[in-house]
Structure formats: C-alpha cells, structure tokens
Amino acid sequence: MQRIRNNExxxxxxxxSGFGPRTTALEALGGEDxxxxxxxxxxxxxxxxxETARVLAESGATVIIPARTPEKARASVSRIPGAELETMDLLDPASIDAFAQRFLNSNRPLHILINSAGIMASPLARDKRGxxxxxxxxxxxxxxxxxRLWPALTKAKGARVVSVSSRGHRISGIDFNDPNFEIREYDKWKAYGQSKTANALFAIELDKKGxxxxxxxxSVHPGTIVTDLSRNLSDEEMRAMGAMDENGKRVLNEYNEEFKTIEEGAATIVWCAVNKQLDGMGGVYCENVDIARAVPADSPQPPGVRPWATNPEFAEQLWELSEDLIGVKFPV
Incomplete structure (x- = not known):
C-alpha cells in the first residue's frame, strides 16, 4: 500500500534495514547520540x-516516565540514569491533562513520545467516562x-511519536458503531485487537497531520514477550501460547522470529523513535526492526499488517470518533 502525505x-x-528479529534495542539505536x-x-x-526508557536514557536522552502508581514504579525507574518519574493514569482524563500541563510548564520541547503502556485481554471494565x-x-x-503535548512536540522541530500496536490487530478492526461494547457482547480478544488496530490507524492520521x-x-509490533501485560491470561492460555515451562513458570520455551527477549522486543520501538534510517518517513506499521509488509485480509501467515489497520479513510474516521468521544481536539 502507498500513501502520499503532503507530497511525500x-x-x-x-x-x-539490515536488522531483524534478533536485533536488540541498543543495536537498533544505530549509534545515535x-x-x-x-x-x-x-x-x-x-x-x-x-528497556526502551533505559536505552534512550543511557544514550543521553532525558526520559520522563509517567506511572499510575509512582511508588510501585520507583525501584525500577531508579535504575534508569536521570529518569524523571511522574504521575498519570490513562483511564483518568483529568490525570492525563494534569501530567501534560506539568510537562508543558517546564517549557521543554518533546522530541520523542512513546505510547507504550497498555492492557491486554482484560475482563470487561470501563473508565470514568464509560x-x-x-x-x-x-x-x-x-x-x-x-x-495535550502537541505544543511541546511542535517545539522540538523534529519529533517522533511511536504507538506500540501488536500483531493482535489482525483479530479485529474498529467497530465504529459500537467501539465500547455497549451493544455487542464483550469479547476480551476482539477488544484487544480493536485497540491495537486503533494504535496503527492513529499513527497514520497523526503522521498526516503532523x-x-x-x-x-x-506504529510498532514488538513481538511476543512474556511481560506483565499477560497478567490477565490464565495458565491454560499461556501454556497454549508456548509461554509456560514444565514447572509452571511463565516464560517462553523458545525464541524465534515472533518470540523475543525484552531487549529484542524493544528494538523496533527504539528504531522507530530515533534511527536515521526512517528520516523523512512516517505513517507506517513496523515489525522486526523494519517496515512491515502489507498483506491481504485473509493472509494465513502471522507477519504483516492487515488492510483495516492501514486504511487512511478508517484512520480519519477513527480520529474524528476519538475527538468526539473524549471532547479533545488537536490544535491542527
């Protein structure tokens, strides 16, 4: 698929790119200072x-890490040189606004925004807005x-925004008539797939406007890595994924193009955030430290990005829906 954005x-x-599934985040940095x-x-x-924050910080960046419960995050963040720990809850719009305003008040530009936090296959729950x-x-x-951070992103005069999507986008596109499962029966995997498709579509329209x-x-598919993201999955689900050993420990039993270490999983995120190979590019879905192939909807193979996650009309529609739902307009 090809898209023309402002003559690019x-x-x-x-x-x-010369990289691949075994590339680590440090290698994907490309030696950037x-x-x-x-x-x-x-x-x-x-x-x-x-891992992403650590590699960026050790390469000289000032890294700000917002957390819903900073007290729980303090020990891990303390190992990142110079990291600033902040408070923010993505399910609380007032908390998002407060964090963004504190950052804007610092008068700093924002060169890199990595939207990495997320939940997966969780039981039905709703935020304060329903x-x-x-x-x-x-x-x-x-x-x-x-x-909310748009003024700081524009101030950087050269910023990148990375949305952590997933190969899970192939489970579901966006149900524009019922995105919040108010009518249809809730399915935790369809809800996850929809949210990951949304991450990919957001990158398309954000790139167009930015x-x-x-x-x-x-947007990025990092690979399959056993992290706290799997906390809502049962042992049976983890075992079926090949992510539990004979002792009942949640670990990957093998590493291949899809199953990665954390260092490998963070590689595509870091590559999209800073590597010069992507200068002048944007609005694409990436995996294995490269831009992914566009594949048909019925592709039997896991790799590649499905058409409902690259459709520019869907991206525009999601943008309008999102602004309407949260009552926040981008200043563009």
Whole structure:
C-alpha cells in the first residue's frame, strides 16, 4: 500500500534495514547520540517500556516516565540514569491533562513520545467516562495525551511519536458503531485487537497531520514477550501460547522470529523513535526492526499488517470518533 502525505510518499513495505528479529534495542539505536533530546515513555517502568526508557536514557536522552502508581514504579525507574518519574493514569482524563500541563510548564520541547503502556485481554471494565478499558487505555488515553503535548512536540522541530500496536490487530478492526461494547457482547480478544488496530490507524492520521510541523508517527509490533501485560491470561492460555515451562513458570520455551527477549522486543520501538534510517518517513506499521509488509485480509501467515489497520479513510474516521468521544481536539 502507498500513501502520499503532503507530497511525500510513504510505502508500507520493508526497506531492508539490515536488522531483524534478533536485533536488540541498543543495536537498533544505530549509534545515535541523544544528548539534548527529551522523551516521554508511557509504561516506562516495566517490560518493553522499561528497556526502551533505559536505552534512550543511557544514550543521553532525558526520559520522563509517567506511572499510575509512582511508588510501585520507583525501584525500577531508579535504575534508569536521570529518569524523571511522574504521575498519570490513562483511564483518568483529568490525570492525563494534569501530567501534560506539568510537562508543558517546564517549557521543554518533546522530541520523542512513546505510547507504550497498555492492557491486554482484560475482563470487561470501563473508565470514568464509560469507555471500554482496553480501547480507553491503549488508544483514547494516548490520543488525549498526544493532543495535550502537541505544543511541546511542535517545539522540538523534529519529533517522533511511536504507538506500540501488536500483531493482535489482525483479530479485529474498529467497530465504529459500537467501539465500547455497549451493544455487542464483550469479547476480551476482539477488544484487544480493536485497540491495537486503533494504535496503527492513529499513527497514520497523526503522521498526516503532523508532517508540516516536523512530527512523524509510527506504529510498532514488538513481538511476543512474556511481560506483565499477560497478567490477565490464565495458565491454560499461556501454556497454549508456548509461554509456560514444565514447572509452571511463565516464560517462553523458545525464541524465534515472533518470540523475543525484552531487549529484542524493544528494538523496533527504539528504531522507530530515533534511527536515521526512517528520516523523512512516517505513517507506517513496523515489525522486526523494519517496515512491515502489507498483506491481504485473509493472509494465513502471522507477519504483516492487515488492510483495516492501514486504511487512511478508517484512520480519519477513527480520529474524528476519538475527538468526539473524549471532547479533545488537536490544535491542527
């Protein structure tokens, strides 16, 4: 699939980066010196977010990590050089606004925004506005955060926004008539798939609107990694995924193109956030430290991005829906 954005062509096809599934986040950095750069990493206190934040900070960036419960995150964040721990709950719009305003009050530019925090296959729950929790946390909360941080992103005069999506997007597109499962029966996996498709579509429209401000956006499938994201899955579900050993410990029993270590899982996130190979590009879904292939809806193979997650009309429709739902408009 090809999209023309303000006279720039972005192709949803591999660029043959020279990296691959075994690349680590440090390698994907491409030797970039990030001194003077400022990054915000949601979910930066555990799992992929923690590794991403660590690599960015050790490469010189100032990294801000918002957490719903800072006290629980303090020990892990303390291992990241110079990291700033903040308070923010993606299910609480007032908390999002307060965090963003505190950052704006610092008068700093924001060069890197990594929307990494998320939940997966959780029981039906709703945020304070009544929105289904996976859609609210994984998409709407980050949509609002990005909108509020827009002045700092434009101030950077060259920023990147990375939305952590998932191969789970292939489970479901967006149900624009019932995104919050108010009519249809709740299915935890369809809700997760919908939220991950939303992450991919958000990057497409954000890139379209941000390019004239020097803001480029990407979505990422990091791979399958055993982290706290799987906390809502039963032992039976983990065993079926090959993610539990004979002693009942939740670990991957093998590593392949899909199953990765945390260092490998964070690689595509870091690559999209800083690597010069992507200069002048954006609005694409990436995996295995490269731009992913666009594949048909009925593709039997897991890799690649499905058409409902790359459709620019769907991206525009989701943008309008999101602004209407949360009552927040992007200043573009």
């Amino acid at each position: 062509l972005t192709i949803q096809a591999p660029i043959h 990030l001194r003077g750069k400022v990054a915000i990493v949601t979910g930066g206190y555990s799992g992929l977010g923690l 929105f289904e929790s996976q859609f609210a946390t994984n998409h709407l909360g980050h949509f609002q955060l990005t909108a 390019i004239s401000y020097g803001i480029r956006a990407f």
